[in-house]
Amino acid sequence: MGISIGIMGYGNLGRGVEQAVEQNPDMNLVAVFTRRNPESLRISNKQARVLHMDMAGEFIDGIDVMILCGGSATDLPLQGPCFARLFNTVDSYDTHARIPGYFAAVDKSARTGGKTSAISIGWDPGLFSLNRLLGEAVLPRGHEYTFWGRGISQGHSEAIRRVKGVKNAVQYTVPLEDALKRIKKGETPDLTTKERHLRECYVVAGEGADLEGITRAIKTMPDYFAGYETKVIFISEEEFTRDHSNIPHGGFVIRSGQTGQNGAGNKQIMEFSIKLESNPQFTASILTAYARAVYRLNNEGQIGAKTIFDIPPAYLSARSPGELRRTLL
Amino acid sequence: MGISIGIMGYGNLGRGVEQAVEQNPDMNLVAVFTRRNPESLRISNKQARVLHMDMAGEFIDGIDVMILCGGSATDLPLQGPCFARLFNTVDSYDTHARIPGYFAAVDKSARTGGKTSAISIGWDPGLFSLNRLLGEAVLPRGHEYTFWGRGISQGHSEAIRRVKGVKNAVQYTVPLEDALKRIKKGETPDLTTKERHLRECYVVAGEGADLEGITRAIKTMPDYFAGYETKVIFISEEEFTRDHSNIPHGGFVIRSGQTGQNGAGNKQIMEFSIKLESNPQFTASILTAYARAVYRLNNEGQIGAKTIFDIPPAYLSARSPGELRRTLL
Numbered sequence: 001m002g003i004s005i006g007i008m009g010y011g012n013l014g015r016g017v018e019q020a021v022e023q024n025p026d027m028n029l030v031a032v033f034t035r036r037n038p039e040s041l042r043i044s045n046k047q048a049r050v051l052h053m054d055m056a057g058e059f060i061d062g063i064d065v066m067i068l069c070g071g072s073a074t075d076l077p078l079q080g081p082c083f084a085r086l087f088n089t090v091d092s093y094d095t096h097a098r099i100p101g102y103f104a105a106v107d108k109s110a111r112t113g114g115k116t117s118a119i120s121i122g123w124d125p126g127l128f129s130l131n132r133l134l135g136e137a138v139l140p141r142g143h144e145y146t147f148w149g150r151g152i153s154q155g156h157s158e159a160i161r162r163v164k165g166v167k168n169a170v171q172y173t174v175p176l177e178d179a180l181k182r183i184k185k186g187e188t189p190d191l192t193t194k195e196r197h198l199r200e201c202y203v204v205a206g207e208g209a210d211l212e213g214i215t216r217a218i219k220t221m222p223d224y225f226a227g228y229e230t231k232v233i234f235i236s237e238e239e240f241t242r243d244h245s246n247i248p249h250g251g252f253v254i255r256s257g258q259t260g261q262n263g264a265g266n267k268q269i270m271e272f273s274i275k276l277e278s279n280p281q282f283t284a285s286i287l288t289a290y291a292r293a294v295y296r297l298n299n300e301g302q303i304g305a306k307t308i309f310d311i312p313p314a315y316l317s318a319r320s321p322g323e324l325r326r327t328l329l
Numbered sequence: 330m331g332i333s334i335g336i337m338g339y340g341n342l343g344r345g346v347e348q349a350v351e352q353n354p355d356m357n358l359v360a361v362f363t364r365r366n367p368e369s370l371r372i373s374n375k376q377a378r379v380l381h382m383d384m385a386g387e388f389i390d391g392i393d394v395m396i397l398c399g400g401s402a403t404d405l406p407l408q409g410p411c412f413a414r415l416f417n418t419v420d421s422y423d424t425h426a427r428i429p430g431y432f433a434a435v436d437k438s439a440r441t442g443g444k445t446s447a448i449s450i451g452w453d454p455g456l457f458s459l460n461r462l463l464g465e466a467v468l469p470r471g472h473e474y475t476f477w478g479r480g481i482s483q484g485h486s487e488a489i490r491r492v493k494g495v496k497n498a499v500q501y502t503v504p505l506e507d508a509l510k511r512i513k514k515g516e517t518p519d520l521t522t523k524e525r526h527l528r529e530c531y532v533v534a535g536e537g538a539d540l541e542g543i544t545r546a547i548k549t550m551p552d553y554f555a556g557y558e559t560k561v562i563f564i565s566e567e568e569f570t571r572d573h574s575n576i577p578h579g580g581f582v583i584r585s586g587q588t589g590q591n592g593a594g595n596k597q598i599m600e601f602s603i604k605l606e607s608n609p610q611f612t613a614s615i616l617t618a619y620a621r622a623v624y625r626l627n628n629e630g631q632i633g634a635k636t637i638f639d640i641p642p643a644y645l646s647a648r649s650p651g652e653l654r655r656t657l658l
Contacts, residue, residue: 019589023469044590099654120658127463127599129658130642134456136657137618137645138611140352184604246595259610260348261373266575266606268614270456273602275513277595281588282467285597289466309646309653313459314638316466324638325428328465329449329458 002026003295005288006063006087008033008053008079010041012247013092014069016284018045024288026318030063060086065291067091069284081105084305085113088294090287092122099125107305116298117305121290122283123274124148124251130308131253131272139257139268143188147175147196151249151279159224160201163217165209168237170244172200175252176229186267188256199230204240249279289316331355332624334617335392335416337362337382337408339370341576342421343398345613347374353617355647359392389415394620396420398613410434413634414442417623419616421451428454436634445627446634450619451612452603453477453580459637460582460601468586468597472517476504476525480578480608488553489530492546494538497566499573501529504581505558515596517585528559533569578608618645 005021007014010032021029022045029048034041038050056066066087070076072095083089084106093102099120110117120126128146135144153173160169179196182189201218205211215232218225235243252273258265276282290308293315297306314321319328334350336343339361350358351374358377363370367379385395395416399405401424412418413435422431428449439446449455457475464473482502489498508525511518530547534540544561547554564572581602587594605611619637622644626635643650648657 016588022591023588096658099658100651103654125658127467131601132657133642133646133653137621137642137647138456138614140647186604257614259345259352259607259614262351266610267604268606268611269604271600271602271604272460273600275515275596275598275600277597278588281595282597285467285586285588292466307643307654307658309643309650309658310641312639312641313462313466314636317462317638318466318469321638322429324462325432325636328461329425329428329454329636329638 002028003292004028004030004062004064005291006031006033006056006059006066007069008056008066008083009069009075010034010036010043011069012280013284013287015043016278016281017067017069017288018043018048019281020285020288021045023285024292024318026292027288031059056083057086063087064295065090067287067291069287077102080117080119081109084109084115084117086115088115088291088298089117090121090290090294091117091119092126092283092287093120094122094125096125103305103307111304114303116294116303118290118294118307118311119305120307121287123286126283126286126308127272127274128251128253131255131270133309135253135255135257135270139255139259139270141259141265142255142257142268145183145191145196145252145254145256147180147252147254149173149175149197149250151251151276152247156199156201156224159221160203160218163214163221165206165214166203167206168204168240170202170240172202174198174200180252183254183256184269184271186256186269194227194229197228199225199228201230201232202235202240202244203232204237205234246277247279248277249282250275292316292318331357332621333357333359333391333393334620335360335362335385335388335395336398337385337395337412338398338404339363339365339372340398341609342613342616344372345607345610346396346398346617347372347377348610349614349617352614353621353647356617356620360388385412386415392416393624394419396616396620398616406431409446409448410438413438413444413446415444417444417620417627418446419450419619419623420446420448421455421612421616422449423451423454425454432634432636440633443632445623445632447619447623447636447640448634449636450616452615455612455615455637456601456603457580457582460584460599462638464582464584464586464599468584468588468599470588470594471584471586471597474512474520474525474581474583474585476509476581476583478502478504478526478579480580480605481576485528485530485553488550489532489547492543492550494535494543495532496535497533497569499531499569501531503527503529509581512583512585513598513600515585515598523556523558526557528554528557530559530561531564531569531573532561533566534563575606576608577606578611579604621645621647
């Protein structure tokens with residue numbers, strides 16, 4: 001039988017989870033829930049049902065883990081605590097500043113329902129957070145650097161699309177090579193986010209639009225671009241469709257530390273990096289692996305909200321502990 | 330007070346643990362145990378005692394975690410199970426093929442004594458194993474590549490030193506740049522260890538030694554060098570002392586996977602790498618972080634042998650779970 005999975009929300013992330021579940025023979029997809037008209041949704045999986053999200057309550061006994069694929073702005077703050085009482089859940093809540101409050105709300109619901117919820121699972125927060133923790137624990141005397149990119153920032157892309165005269169736009173966050181190189185060599189400069197990243201904007205302008213005006217509007221936009229090294233490149237609609245339809249991303253977490261006697265230290269560098277052709281599919285794959293962990297934790301009676309910090313890595317693998325020791329250790 | 334640490338064995342690794350404990354304000358070193366005459370040993374820590382290993386039994390109540398710093402060939406197979414009954418322990422047992430048996434022996438002892446033991450902690454086995462597990466769990470459809478180096482292999486260095494006419498030698502295992510590049514680009518070639526690594530040998534020859542003979546003897550040595558791309562470089566004693574006295578190492582674990590619909594997959598690459606100026610000090614730093622975890626697990630009644638797969642990452646950090654969620658997630 002395996003682990004019965006439900007998907008709540010069917011955007012890029014939900015579709016990614018559907019595909020990830022297919023790669024895991026110990027899981028099966030039971031149903032996809034949507035706030036749209038279920039009739040309007042076509043999914044690839046032939047066995048799974050497509051239902052309105054209001055129907056979820058009827059699947060309490062049929063779904064082992066509900067993977068919440070909504071956004072952090074408006075969906076998860078409501079759905080997370082709501083569904084954590086009914087189902088074991090996994091989500092990718094990523095509003096860093098609000099994680100403590102979200103954790104508390106989900107934890108309370110999950111404990112009320114006797115369920116287990118893994119929150120803020122993905123790559124940042126998620127695998128990057130895990131590597132920040134490992135780096136700090138192993139090399140307490142050191143500096144940590146997180147670089148994002150090269151990849152698309154949806155928020156920045158949207159901000160550009162709101163500029164007058166812009167027809168379409170996409171923004172790539174790009175780590176500054178020079179900063180990255182210095183840190184990989186063992187230097188430990190103090191660098192702000194702005195000093196670590198470049199913002200690359202591909203813009204399709206409307207006919208007769210004021211290109212200089214658009215460029216100026218982007219480069220001086222407070223919060224989003226002002227203070228950043230920003231490049232604005234105008235392209236045609238065709239180029240846009242041809243070259244910028246994927247959702248790549250990537251990034252680095254680097255810990256640069258020193259060990260040994262005070263003063264005569266040895267440099268030690270730990271680095272975790274990812275290079276993704278599809279950001280949502282990768283996040284979906286992480287959510288799916290953590291669904292396995294949540295299922296097992298709940299079976300053992302470990303209820304409540306968990307983060308990536310709380311979950312023993314063995315719980316992610318379909319292999320038994322003995323097999324893991326034989327094959328991967 | 331903090332966590333009271335004992336060190337069993339005072340070679341490079343034991344000294345590294347002594348230095349690592351100093352970087353962790355929640356720990357204090359109680360004693361170093363040695364099989365040598367304790368009078369002959371000078372340690373940096375002024376408070377800690379130096380004692381013969383036979384005295385360890387008298388510190389059962391005074392040491393929270395004993396970090397076993399002996400070697401895997403002869404020390405740990407005896408010391409691991411022996412001390413696991415008396416103390417919470419951490420060790421770096423690294424004979425991959427014998428880990429299951431070692432785990433069983435330590436587990437039995439630890440359970441008898443109500444203690445907790447983390448075995449095979451370090452970077453490989455250890456952090457590299459953790460990344461192999463994460464890679465496989467997140468990207469089940471994929472290939473995994475472990476590269477070691479650039480770094481010194483003690484076993485290979487010793488093998489060269491046994492060659493007639495060799496006065497001193499050191500061998501660096503070096504990842505083959507070309508293989509590394511292909512894999513980082515997303516190719517998934519089938520490559521043996523020999524096709525991933527180059528062996529670089531720096532040799533000080535005795536006076537009048539047959540250099541060609543030495544080169545041939547090294548390059549054709551079965552198990553160690555035959556079949557590898559091997560470079561032999563003769564250097565002077567002075568160069569040897571000047572350029573090869575450190576113990577650097579490094580390596581990469583790369584998972585190259587595919588997500589998305591069958592056939593139209595997106596490439597996804599996860600990479601973990603380290604670059605170390607001191608291999609034993611880095612391993613020692615990992616052991617020390619896991620000592621904190623072992624202490625906490627035992628306080629919670631989680632006894633028996635554990636590997637890096639079994640331990641929730643939060644247990645490694647001196648920060649509280651709430652603080653971790655606020656600061657590192």
